[in-house]
Amino acid sequence: MSHTTQRPSLVQIARAAGVSPATVSRAFNRPALLSARTRDHILHTAGELGYRPDRIGSSLRSGSTKTLGLLLPTLENPVFAACFEGAEARAREVGYSVMLSTTGYNAERETAAARDLLDHRVEGLILTVGDPATSATLAELQSSDAPFVLAYNESEVHPFVSVDNHAAAGDMIAHLAGLGHRRMALITGPLEASDRALHRLEGARQRADALGLPVPEHLAMARHTAVDHERLGHLLARPAAPTALFCSNDLLAAAVIAALAEQGLSVPGDLSVCGFDGMAFGGLMVPALASVYQPSHDIGRQACHALLQRLEGHHVTGERLAHRLIPGGTVAPLIPAVLS
Known part of the structure; x- marks a missing residue:
C-alpha cells in the first residue's frame, strides 16, 4: 500500500x-x-x-520568480566556481536563487544561453562575456531592457565588478623586474574570447615600457588552460629567450610548468613562471605558484549585490576590487648565468 x-x-x-x-x-x-x-x-x-x-505558484501570483541568471565561460577554471558561490551566497540572503549556464568561451553559445535564461524568467543576469565592446549578447540584452551586471569584464558603459586587470598585470611585471628579469613573455588563450587576457597583456607591456624593459613577447594558445608544447618549445629555443613566463591564468601557468618539466626544465631554476587568479590550488603546488590574486568569491557576491540594486531601481556603475601579488616559489631572482 x-x-x-x-x-x-x-x-x-x-x-x-x-x-x-x-x-x-x-x-x-x-x-x-x-x-x-x-x-x-x-x-x-x-x-x-x-x-x-510553492515557489512556482508564488511567482505566478506575484510576477517575480526570485531567480537570477549567471552566465560564465566555464566551471573548469575554479575562478568561475568561486564566483558562482559568491553570487549564490548573496542571492540566498534575500530569498533569491541562481540559475547557472556556461558558454565555453563561444560567442554564439553565449547569446543562446542568455536567451535560455531569460526564457526561464530570470529577473536579471550576471555574466562574463568575451568583450563587452563587441558583444552581441549585451546588445541584445540592452535592446530588451533586461537588467544585467558584468563579472570580471571591465566596461565604460555597462555596470561591472572586476579587478583592474591592466594595473594588476603591470604590478606583476614590476615584481619580476625587481628580481632582475628583463626578457619576459605573456602566455594567454585566444584574446578575442577574453578581454581580461587582452587587458593583462596591455598592462604588462605598458608597465614594461615605463620601466625601460623590452616589450614582453606574446604567445597565444588555442585554449585558455592548455599548452601547445611545440609553440612553447619554439619560444624557448630563440637566442634571446624569455627568463620569465607570465600566464594569463593559474590553470595555464600550471600547464606551462608541467610542459617545461617534460622538456627537462625546472621552475624556477631554469625559468620563472607566474599566473593570474591566486586560486587556492596554487598554494598546494611545489613550489607554490606565484600569482596575482583576484577575489573571485567577492566578485560574484558584489556582482549579485549590484544586480539586486538594479532590480530595486538604483543606478549601478563599475566597481574594481583590490588585487594583490602572491610571490610564490615559482618565481626567483635572475642569476647572471641565465643572462649569458
Whole structure:
C-alpha cells in the first residue's frame, strides 16, 4: 500500500501556530511586515509540519520568480566556481536563487544561453562575456531592457565588478623586474574570447615600457588552460629567450610548468613562471605558484549585490576590487648565468 505525503496547507500551519492564515502567508511572502518573533515561530511550525513554499505558484501570483541568471565561460577554471558561490551566497540572503549556464568561451553559445535564461524568467543576469565592446549578447540584452551586471569584464558603459586587470598585470611585471628579469613573455588563450587576457597583456607591456624593459613577447594558445608544447618549445629555443613566463591564468601557468618539466626544465631554476587568479590550488603546488590574486568569491557576491540594486531601481556603475601579488616559489631572482 503506497502512502502520499501531502504538503500541509496554510490553514493547517495557521492552526498549529495559533495565528491567522493571512499571517502565515505574510511570513512567506512579505516577512518584513511581521515581527522577527512571529515570523520565526511560523517558520519553525511550518518546518515541523514538513511545509515547503510553492515557489512556482508564488511567482505566478506575484510576477517575480526570485531567480537570477549567471552566465560564465566555464566551471573548469575554479575562478568561475568561486564566483558562482559568491553570487549564490548573496542571492540566498534575500530569498533569491541562481540559475547557472556556461558558454565555453563561444560567442554564439553565449547569446543562446542568455536567451535560455531569460526564457526561464530570470529577473536579471550576471555574466562574463568575451568583450563587452563587441558583444552581441549585451546588445541584445540592452535592446530588451533586461537588467544585467558584468563579472570580471571591465566596461565604460555597462555596470561591472572586476579587478583592474591592466594595473594588476603591470604590478606583476614590476615584481619580476625587481628580481632582475628583463626578457619576459605573456602566455594567454585566444584574446578575442577574453578581454581580461587582452587587458593583462596591455598592462604588462605598458608597465614594461615605463620601466625601460623590452616589450614582453606574446604567445597565444588555442585554449585558455592548455599548452601547445611545440609553440612553447619554439619560444624557448630563440637566442634571446624569455627568463620569465607570465600566464594569463593559474590553470595555464600550471600547464606551462608541467610542459617545461617534460622538456627537462625546472621552475624556477631554469625559468620563472607566474599566473593570474591566486586560486587556492596554487598554494598546494611545489613550489607554490606565484600569482596575482583576484577575489573571485567577492566578485560574484558584489556582482549579485549590484544586480539586486538594479532590480530595486538604483543606478549601478563599475566597481574594481583590490588585487594583490602572491610571490610564490615559482618565481626567483635572475642569476647572471641565465643572462649569458
